[in-house]
Amino acid sequence: MIKGVMLSTVLAATAVLSACGGGSGMYREDPVHSGVAKSSGPTTLNRLVWKFAAPDKVHSSPVVAGDTVYIGCKDGYMYALDLNKGHMKWKFKTGGDVEAAVAIDGNTVYIGSADHYLYAVDVDSHELKWKFRTEGNVYSAPVIENGVVYFGSADKHLYAVDARSGHEKWHFDAKNAVYTSPAVYQDNVYIATMGGYLRAVNKKSGQEQWKFPTRFRMYSSPSISGKQVFFGSDDKYMRAVNVDTGQRIWKKKTAGKVFSSPAVYDNTVYFGSGDSYIYAYNAVTGGRNWEYKTDGPIFSSPVIASDTVYIGSTDGYLYAMDIEKGSLRWKYKANDKIYSSPTVADGKVIFSSISGEVFAVR
DSSP states (O other): OOHHHHHHHHHHHHHHHHHTTOOEEOTTSSTTOOOBOSSOOOSSOOOEEEEEEOSSOOOSOOEEETTEEEEEOTTSEEEEEETTTOOEEEEEEOSSOOOSOOEEETTEEEEEOTTSEEEEEETTTOOEEEEEEOSSOOOSOOEEETTEEEEEOTTSEEEEEETTTOOEEEEEEOSSOOOSOOEEETTEEEEEOTTSEEEEEETTTOOEEEEEEOOSOOOSOOEEETTEEEEEOTTSEEEEEETTTOOEEEEEEOSSOOOSOOEEETTEEEEEOTTSEEEEEETTTOOEEEEEEOSSOOOOOOEEETTEEEEEOTTSEEEEEETTTOOEEEEEEOSSOOOSOOEEETTEEEEEOTTSEEEEEO
């Protein structure tokens, strides 16, 4: 099937779901971390729609739910911004750096903080519903699936917490700090650790099903498509392993560390590398479809919309690439390096620079 037709079908289905309630958003767009946006995006650059200046550095990736953009800041606040105008609607104070992307489900936003807590905050009243304490920084972006919040901590554990009550369902000893965001698919939760292991954990029992070693630190959150899990590592490889067994399917080496979390669409894996390249690999064979060189290492993770790959670079540009050819459609110059990942909503691309400015372009 033609890619544009497939993506249009996804967007139409999402619009129906949004009309029935919606109000949800999370890092990498969904529990499997597909990186495929729920909205169409600009294929030609028209203008800057708005810009918001946070008071401190921003490592957090923006997340959109309804008409609100949520983003964390080093000053300890999570900011809720108007999607159309960019002004601050409200903010919530934690006790530490909010580096992880937040997750929103219905009228609750879930915020991880360097103060060791995961917070659940009411979107309407802006009041704290509950908070859950770990023994380490929570830099892992939470994922919500069927009423359960999954997230990792620097205390070396993966947690499953009831989304409504904040009560722990289980925790899993990952042996090393968890900075990545978990992906959830069917019966398992998949997490990459700083100790160099990708681990599959049963989402009901919290018991490990298998583990795959790279023995190098992993900042790249796993993405799942079909029967494959894709993830990058500090050893410069992008890998694909079997979702049920953890057996390696393929691996491909770049010339730089792979911090970027992959996006997967129509049997193609898209990601950036510390070698300054944006890559597109065949998801089945690992063959390279195309590559594009920027002028700085890439830590940002791509998002896909309208047959376009959007990704930031430390050269200060947001890039929009043709999904088929790998040719540049447009790029936008920010004021500083871009570490975080963009998101697409309401026809806009929303992204942030390290200095704390949040941009919306279309």
